[in-house]
Amino acid sequence: GFAKVDHNRKVRQGFPEIIFGEGKTAAQIVSIMEAIKSKGDDVLATRVTKEKAKEILKYQPDFIYNETAHILFWKKEQQLPEKSSGYIAIVCAGTSDLRVAEEAAATAEFLGSEVRRIYDVGVAGIHRLLDNAEEIRNATVSVVVAGMEGALPSVVGGLVSRPVIAVPTSIGYGANFQGLSALLAMLNSCASGVSVVNIDNGFGGAYNAVMIDRMAGSEKAED
Amino acid sequence: GFAKVDHNRKVRQGFPEIIFGEGKTAAQIVSIMEAIKSKGDDVLATRVTKEKAKEILKYQPDFIYNETAHILFWKKEQQLPEKSSGYIAIVCAGTSDLRVAEEAAATAEFLGSEVRRIYDVGVAGIHRLLDNAEEIRNATVSVVVAGMEGALPSVVGGLVSRPVIAVPTSIGYGANFQGLSALLAMLNSCASGVSVVNIDNGFGGAYNAVMIDRMAGSEKAED
Amino acid sequence: GFAKVDHNRKVRQGFPEIIFGEGKTAAQIVSIMEAIKSKGDDVLATRVTKEKAKEILKYQPDFIYNETAHILFWKKEQQLPEKSSGYIAIVCAGTSDLRVAEEAAATAEFLGSEVRRIYDVGVAGIHRLLDNAEEIRNATVSVVVAGMEGALPSVVGGLVSRPVIAVPTSIGYGANFQGLSALLAMLNSCASGVSVVNIDNGFGGAYNAVMIDRMAGSEKAED
Amino acid sequence: GFAKVDHNRKVRQGFPEIIFGEGKTAAQIVSIMEAIKSKGDDVLATRVTKEKAKEILKYQPDFIYNETAHILFWKKEQQLPEKSSGYIAIVCAGTSDLRVAEEAAATAEFLGSEVRRIYDVGVAGIHRLLDNAEEIRNATVSVVVAGMEGALPSVVGGLVSRPVIAVPTSIGYGANFQGLSALLAMLNSCASGVSVVNIDNGFGGAYNAVMIDRMAGSEKAED
Amino acid sequence: GFAKVDHNRKVRQGFPEIIFGEGKTAAQIVSIMEAIKSKGDDVLATRVTKEKAKEILKYQPDFIYNETAHILFWKKEQQLPEKSSGYIAIVCAGTSDLRVAEEAAATAEFLGSEVRRIYDVGVAGIHRLLDNAEEIRNATVSVVVAGMEGALPSVVGGLVSRPVIAVPTSIGYGANFQGLSALLAMLNSCASGVSVVNIDNGFGGAYNAVMIDRMAGSEKAED
Amino acid sequence: GFAKVDHNRKVRQGFPEIIFGEGKTAAQIVSIMEAIKSKGDDVLATRVTKEKAKEILKYQPDFIYNETAHILFWKKEQQLPEKSSGYIAIVCAGTSDLRVAEEAAATAEFLGSEVRRIYDVGVAGIHRLLDNAEEIRNATVSVVVAGMEGALPSVVGGLVSRPVIAVPTSIGYGANFQGLSALLAMLNSCASGVSVVNIDNGFGGAYNAVMIDRMAGSEKAED
Amino acid sequence: GFAKVDHNRKVRQGFPEIIFGEGKTAAQIVSIMEAIKSKGDDVLATRVTKEKAKEILKYQPDFIYNETAHILFWKKEQQLPEKSSGYIAIVCAGTSDLRVAEEAAATAEFLGSEVRRIYDVGVAGIHRLLDNAEEIRNATVSVVVAGMEGALPSVVGGLVSRPVIAVPTSIGYGANFQGLSALLAMLNSCASGVSVVNIDNGFGGAYNAVMIDRMAGSEKAED
Amino acid sequence: GFAKVDHNRKVRQGFPEIIFGEGKTAAQIVSIMEAIKSKGDDVLATRVTKEKAKEILKYQPDFIYNETAHILFWKKEQQLPEKSSGYIAIVCAGTSDLRVAEEAAATAEFLGSEVRRIYDVGVAGIHRLLDNAEEIRNATVSVVVAGMEGALPSVVGGLVSRPVIAVPTSIGYGANFQGLSALLAMLNSCASGVSVVNIDNGFGGAYNAVMIDRMAGSEKAED
Numbered sequence A, B, C, D, E, F, G, H: 001g002f003a004k005v006d007h008n009r010k011v012r013q014g015f016p017e018i019i020f021g022e023g024k025t026a027a028q029i030v031s032i033m034e035a036i037k038s039k040g041d042d043v044l045a046t047r048v049t050k051e052k053a054k055e056i057l058k059y060q061p062d063f064i065y066n067e068t069a070h071i072l073f074w075k076k077e078q079q080l081p082e083k084s085s086g087y088i089a090i091v092c093a094g095t096s097d098l099r100v101a102e103e104a105a106a107t108a109e110f111l112g113s114e115v116r117r118i119y120d121v122g123v124a125g126i127h128r129l130l131d132n133a134e135e136i137r138n139a140t141v142s143v144v145v146a147g148m149e150g151a152l153p154s155v156v157g158g159l160v161s162r163p164v165i166a167v168p169t170s171i172g173y174g175a176n177f178q179g180l181s182a183l184l185a186m187l188n189s190c191a192s193g194v195s196v197v198n199i200d201n202g203f204g205g206a207y208n209a210v211m212i213d214r215m216a217g218s219e220k221a222e223d
C-alpha cells in the first residue's frame, strides 16, 4: 500500500519497470518483482547483493542473477527485443570497473539493445583502446565507464562522432574522494559529445544509451 | 604556427569548426575564423563579449553576432541544413539562464538542427511547464537549462521518453557555489534518461543534442 | 547527576521533552525517559533502533514504538492535544525517505498537531503531486522531505501560499555526498516561502511546523 | 516578450510582485516595475545598487529607495497593510550584517508586517542580547541575521518559543568561505525551532516570516 | 627498535610523555608505557578503548583508567603537582561532548593543573552558562568544548578576559560534516581571545591550557 | 546611533578599542576613531588601505599609519605600556607573509607588549630558523605566521615549551585554496602546544599572545 | 579471460608486474601471481592483508610476505638487481606512517634499488632529521612519507639538491580529512624539487624514485 | 634589509636564483634582480606581467622577456650550460595551457637543460600525441601540462618508461573549480611513474625535470 507506482510513466515511455535494490530487503525486492511479473511485465532489479539474490532465487528459481552486475531480472520468453540493427559499445578502463560496466551492459540488454563489451582498455595502455577503435566508432552510442582519473571518455569522445555517455566510478583511493576525481574529469572533458551521469550509475548510462540506440535503431531497421 | 588544428577529427565527425572565445583576444578570434572561412567552411565562436564582437564586426561585417548567446558565426549561404523532420527542445528555468540557453539554441541551429525554445518555465510555477509538455514530449531530445536548485531536468525527464541533456548554470548566489547546487541536483536526478554537461556549457548541451537529433532525423527523413 | 536538564526552557516553550537517541545506550534512554515520565510529563525519543527499542519495551511495555520512524514515546492518556482545526502536510518524494518523513509525522502528532501524509510524490512523476495539490494547499504548513536532487520543496513552494519547511535526506549515492545535493538544492530554491533544516532532521522539520500550526490553529479555533 | 510572468501565483498567494535586481540593468528594472505599477499593483526590487537607483529615480521620483537595504519600491497610497497586532523581530549580530538585515526589514514592512529592529547584539557581548530578550520573545516570529560563526540563532532559539528564521551572511574572511561557516552553524543549531534560508537571503527570511506573522496576526486581529 | 623516542624534547619542555593510543594494539600501548614507567617517569595514553584498557589492566593493575575520557595513565605517588594557585575551566556544551571534555580535563590534571568542570551549558539555554560565568571568569584559561554549531567559545570569549582554547567536536550529523561546522564556527569567532585546536582534540586543548596556566600559576604562587 | 558599542566588555577586559577597517569607508573609520579618542582612549584600526589612510591623515595628522601592517592608530602620550619583562616572538615564513606578521606585531605593540620580529625563516631553509631558536625559545609566547604549506608552527612548536599561536595566511596559489592548505596543516600539527586562529588573522594571533604575555609578564615583573 | 594484460608496456618499460591487491580475493591474487611466476617473471602484490597472505602462503610457501608493508612477492633467485652505486632514501615522519613507508621501501627493493630507511624523523623534533641530513643528501632521490600536516617534504626539500617524491598519508583525524591536509601541504611546498603522488601511495613514490635512481645509477656505475 | 636571502641553499644545490614575481611591484623585482646580477649571478623571475616587464626593460634593456611565459631573466654570456646529451620533453594539451608550458620550458632552458616542445596534443585527438610518441619516449623526463580533465599525463605515462612530472593548469570553467579537476585526475593517474606539482606551477615542473635530466645528462656526458 505505501507506494504510488507510476505505471503511467513507464507505459508512456515504453520501458519496463526497474527496481533500485540498494537499501531494500530480499523480501521487499521479491514482493515488488513478483507483483510486476504477475501482470506479465518484465522486471529488473539493480544493486542486489549475492546474499540477497541467493535468498530470492530459492523462491523464484526462474529469475536470472548476473553476479558481476549485481542484477536480478525476469523476462517474458515470447517477448522479442525491439529490433535494432545498431549496437551500444560498453567501454571500460580496468577490471575494477567491471561491476559498473556490467550493470550498464545487463541493463541495456534487458531493455532490448544489442551490446558489445570492450573492457580493460584504460588510457595508460592506449594501444589496447586503439585496437578496438573501429568497433567503438561503429556503435550508435558508447557508454564509457572509468574510475581513478576518468580519462577514457575524453579519448573515446575524440575517436567517435556519436554520443558518449560517461559513467564515473568510485574505484580508487586517497585523492579519488569516492569517485569525485573521475566525475570532475568527465564533466570537464575537452572532447565534444560527452555527457555524464552519477558516480557508479551504470544503470543510468545504459538507460540513456538505449533511448538513443532506439532512435538510431528504428532508423536503420527501416533501411 | 603554434596550434595543430585537428581538421581530420572535424571532417570525420561531420561537424564544422567551433571556437571557444573566452580568453582569446578579438584579433585571435578573427584570425582563426577567417582562416576557416577562407577554406569555405562554416565557423562559429562561443563566449564572445559584445565589446570583442563590435571590434570584429568592423572588419568582418558579414559575420553574424547573437548578443544574448555571446555567439559570433559565419555560414555559407548555399549550404542547406541536413534535413531533419524532428526538432530539439531547449527548455530553461528563468530569464537569468537566457545566455546559456541561447548559447545552446544558437549552436544547435548553426549545426543544422531545428530548435524550439521553451523558456522561463521554472518549477516554482509548474503549470507554465505543463502548458508546454506536449511540445517538449514531441522533441527528439531536450536540452534543459537551469541554475539555482537545478530541478527542471528532473521534472522534464519524468514527462518525456526521449533523452534529456541537463545544463546546470552558475545563476544564483550564496550556497549556490557558482553552479555546484544545480550540478549536483542534476547528477542526482531521480528521473531516468537525464545526462549532464559542465556548468554553463550550453554549447556542450547542444552538441550532444544535435548528435542525437541527427540519428532521429535521418530516421524520420526516410519515412 | 551529570546533565543540567533545562526544565525551564521546556515549560516556557510549551513543548514536552524530546530525547536524541543516537549515541545513547538503551539503558541511558530508558533512565532519562522514566525520570520524565515519573513527573507525569510526556516524553519522546528519536533515532531509537529496533534493537534498542525491543530491549526497552521489555521493561516498559507501555511505551509505544514507531518502527518506521525509529521513535519511542510515552504519552499521558488524559492529556488532550491542544485543539487546532488546521493540519500539517508531510510530503515526501520516495519510499526511501520514509524514515525521515515518519520521524517528522510522529513527532508532530506527539506534539499535538494533526498530520496528513502525502508520500511518494517525487517530481519525476509530477502528476502524483498535482493530484494531491489541494490537500497540501489547505495545510497550515508543509514539511517536505526529499533526498537525491531535493527538488520537491521548490515545486510545493510554488503551489502553496503557506510556509514550507524543507528536510533534505541523505538518500542517494555518488555525487549525492550524503545529502549535500539535496541540501544545496533546497537552500537555493527559486520558490519563495521555503526554509531548510539539517539533513535527515525530520524532528526539526516537525518542530518548526508545529510552532507555526499552533499559531494558525489557535486562530481557527477561535472562529 | 521573453518572460512568462506568473501573475497567477502572486495573486493566489496574496503577495505583491518582488523583483531580483542583481544582474538586471537600471533600464530593465524600471521597465518591469513600471509595468506592474501601471496595473495599480505594489512593486519592490531587491539588490538595487545606489548607482542604478539614482538613475531610476530621475525618471521615477515617486519610487522610494532604501540605501542600506539596496531596495527600491513603490506602494499605492490608499492601500492599508493587512492589520496584524503582532510584529516580526529582525535581530542581527553586527553592523556589517546591516545590509542583509535591512533587506529583511524593508521587505517585511513592504509586505505589510510590523517590524522591530534589534541590531548589533552579537553573542560575544551576550548582555546586549539579553537586554532585548523580552522584545524578541513577544514577536510572532524572529528573523536572525548573522555572519562569521553564525551563533546568534542558536541563542535566540533558546530564548523564544516562536519560530526563528536564520539568515547566514557572507560577512567574514578566511575560513568563513563566503558565508559557509555561518550557514553550517545555523543548520546544526542545537536549539529547536530554527530553520535556515540561503546565505545573504534577507528577502527570503522576511518572506517566510511574513507568512507566519499573517497567521498569528489574523488570529490576534480577531480577539 | 623502530622509533626514535624524542626524550630530549620532553625534558626540555617539562612535560611527561603522552601516547596517542588510536591505531595501536593493547600490546603496543602497554610496552611503551612500561618502558617509560620503568624509568620512573609518569605516562599517559589517550584514545584507549574500554576493551584495550581491560586487557592492559590485567597485567598492570596499578594503571588508572578513566572510562569517559578513554585515558589510561600511571603517576608516581611522591611527585607533587607544580603548585599553581589558579585553575583551568573546562566548559562543554552538551553531554555528547563529554568524552572530549574529559580527555581535556584528565590530561590537564595529569599534567599538574587544577581543573574545574562546567559541563552541559550549551548556548540554547544561555542561563545555564551565565549561572557559571563567575567561575569561568576567574580561571586562568578556559578550554571550551562544543560540537554541532560550535557557538559556545564565542559566548565564553565575550565573558572572560583570559585566553579561550576552543575544541570543536565531531558531535552532530548531516551538515555537521564530522565536526567541520563547529571547526569553522570557532575559527570565525567574533570574540577576541579565542584560538582553536583540531576536531575532538581534547588533549591539545588541555596541553595549551596547562602551558598558559603554568605561567599564571607561577606568578600567583609568588604572591 | 546604529551600533551598540560594547564599552563594558573592553573595560572589563583591559583592552583598548580595535576597529576592523575592512568594508568601512574612510569617513566611517575616522568618525569611530575620533569618538574614542575624544574620550581620551587609545584606538587602533586594522585593514586600512593606503588610500583610506592618506585621506584620514589629512584630517588627523596625529594618527600614525603602519603601511606594511595596514594599521592606523592613536595613542595617548602619557600612557605607559603595562610593564612586562617578557616579549612575544613574531615569527614568519616568507616576505609575502609580512602584511599579516606586521598586523600581529603592530597590534601586540599597541596593546603594550614587547615584540621581537623573526622574519623570513621558512622551513625550506631550516638553518635560518635554527639560528634564531634561542630568541624564540625565550619568548613568553610565539605568533607563527605562514602561508603555502603552513609547516613553520610545527617546527617552532617542537623547539619551544611555551604556547605557539599559529596564523595561516592566504599566500600561495592553486591547491592553496586561499589559505586552506596552511590552515589544515596547522590544525593537524604534530607538535603539542599549537593553537590556530583564522586565515590572515594577524590581529587575533596578537590578541591571544598579549593575553598570555600579560600573565607571564606580571609574574616576572614581581621578581 | 576478462583482462587484457598489458605485457607490452611492462616489457617496454623494464619493470616487472605489480598487482594492486585491494579489492581482490586471495584466490584472484594467487592466480594472477602464479600465472606471472610460471613464465619465470618476478611478481609483487601490494595491499595484501595479513589474512589473505596467510591463506596464500599455505599454497605458495615460497612467496615472501612483508607484514608491515602489506606486500607479497616472488623473485627469481638467480636474477641480480640492476647494479646501481646510488641509493634511495625513504624518510618518514612517524611510526603511524610505517605501512606506507614500508610499501615504498619494499617496492623499491623489489624493483632493484638499494634503500636506506630514515624513519620517525618528523618535524616536531627537528634534530632527529638533521642528525640524518648527510645520509639523505647523498641519496639519488628521496621518498618522503608524512601524514597530519605533511611538513616533512618541505624541510627535506630544503636540505637536498636531488628530487624529493612526497607521499602524503591518511594518518590523522578531524581536520585531516583522510589525508587532505598532508596532500595540500605537499602540493604547496615552498621548497623547490618536490613532486607529489596520491595519498597513501607508497608504491607510486617508490616507482618514481626507482626510475630516477636507475638513471643516476647507470651514470655512477660507469665511473 | 627585511629578507634573509638563502644564498647557501642556492649554492649548495647548484641552481641560480629564481624570483616569484606575483605580488611584487616592478620596482621590487628590478631591485632584487639587479642585486643578484651585480654579483655576476644569473637570475630569472616568473609571473612577470607584460606591463611590469615593459617598465623594467626601460631601465634594464639587457634583460630578456618571454611574453608567453611571463618570464624575465638575465644570463651571463660566457657561462655555458652544463652539458647534457639528453633533453626534457615539455608536452601540453591545448593552446590555453601555453603560458604554463612556456613557464616550464623557459625555466628549464634557463637552468641549462635542452627542451623539446610538443604542444597542442590533447587526448581528444589522440593521433596528434601518438605522432610524437617517439620524441617523448626518448626524453630523459617529460613535463606534461594539461587543464580541464587533466588526462594527458596518464596517456604519456603509459607510453614512456622515464618519469613524468604532471602540471595541472587552471584552464577550464564550471566544474573545473580553478584546476581542481585536473589536479585530482593527475593524482589518481593509473599510469605508473607520474608525480604531480601544484596547479599552474610550470616552474616547479621544470625544476624537478632539470634535477632528473642532470643525473641522466651527466651519465650520458660520460659516455
Ligand SMILES: Nc1ncnc2c1ncn2[C@@H]1O[C@H](COP(=O)(O)O)[C@@H](O)[C@H]1O
Binding pocket: B095, B096, C190, C191, C192, D018, D019, D020, D021, D046, D047, D201, D202, D203, D204
Ligand atoms: N534578494 C532576493 N534573494 C532571493 N530571491 C529574491 C530576491 N529578491 C527577489 N527574489 C525572488 O526573485 C523572484 C523574481 O525574480 P526575477 O523574475 O528574476 O526578478 C521573486 O518572485 C522573488 O521570489
Ligand SMILES: Nc1ncnc2c1ncn2[C@@H]1O[C@H](COP(=O)(O)O)[C@@H](O)[C@H]1O
Binding pocket: D095, D096, E190, E191, E192, F017, F018, F019, F020, F021, F046, F047, F201, F202, F203, F204
Ligand atoms: N584584522 C582583524 N581580524 C579579525 N578581527 C578584528 C580585526 N581587527 C579588529 N577586529 C575585531 O573586530 C572588532 C571591531 O569590529 P567592528 O566593530 O566591525 O570595527 C574588534 O573588537 C576586534 O575584536
Ligand SMILES: Nc1ncnc2c1ncn2[C@@H]1O[C@H](COP(=O)(O)O)[C@@H](O)[C@H]1O
Binding pocket: A096, G017, G018, G019, G020, G021, G046, G047, G201, G202, G203, G204, H190, H191, H192
Ligand atoms: N599500492 C598501489 N597503489 C597504486 N597503484 C598500484 C598499487 N599497487 C599496484 N599498483 C598499480 O596497479 C597496477 C595493477 O593493477 P591491477 O591490474 O588492478 O592489479 C600495477 O601495474 C600498478 O601500476
Ligand SMILES: Nc1ncnc2c1ncn2[C@@H]1O[C@H](COP(=O)(O)O)[C@@H](O)[C@H]1O
Binding pocket: F094, F096, G190, G191, G192, H018, H019, H020, H021, H046, H047, H201, H202, H203, H204
Ligand atoms: N612560478 C613559481 N611557482 C612556484 N614557485 C616559484 C615560482 N617562481 C619562483 N618560485 C619559487 O619562489 C622562490 C622565490 O620566492 P620569492 O623570494 O618570493 O621571490 C624561488 O626560490 C622559487 O623556489
Ligand SMILES: [Mg+2]
Binding pocket: A156, A157, A158, A159, A160, A161, A162, A191, A192, A193, B013
Ligand atoms: Mg566525439
Ligand SMILES: [Mg+2]
Binding pocket: A013, B156, B157, B158, B159, B160, B161, B162, B191, B192, B193
Ligand atoms: Mg524520461
Ligand SMILES: [Mg+2]
Binding pocket: C156, C157, C158, C159, C160, C161, C162, C191, C192, C193, D013
Ligand atoms: Mg509558496
Ligand SMILES: [Mg+2]
Binding pocket: C013, D156, D157, D158, D159, D160, D161, D162, D191, D192, D193
Ligand atoms: Mg526556541
Ligand SMILES: [Mg+2]
Binding pocket: E156, E157, E158, E159, E160, E161, E162, E191, E192, E193, F013
Ligand atoms: Mg574575551
Ligand SMILES: [Mg+2]
Binding pocket: E013, F156, F157, F158, F159, F160, F161, F162, F191, F192, F193
Ligand atoms: Mg612545543
Ligand SMILES: [Mg+2]
Binding pocket: G156, G157, G158, G159, G160, G161, G162, G191, G192, G193, H013
Ligand atoms: Mg631541494
Ligand SMILES: [Mg+2]
Binding pocket: G013, H156, H157, H158, H159, H160, H161, H162, H191, H192, H193
Ligand atoms: Mg610510464
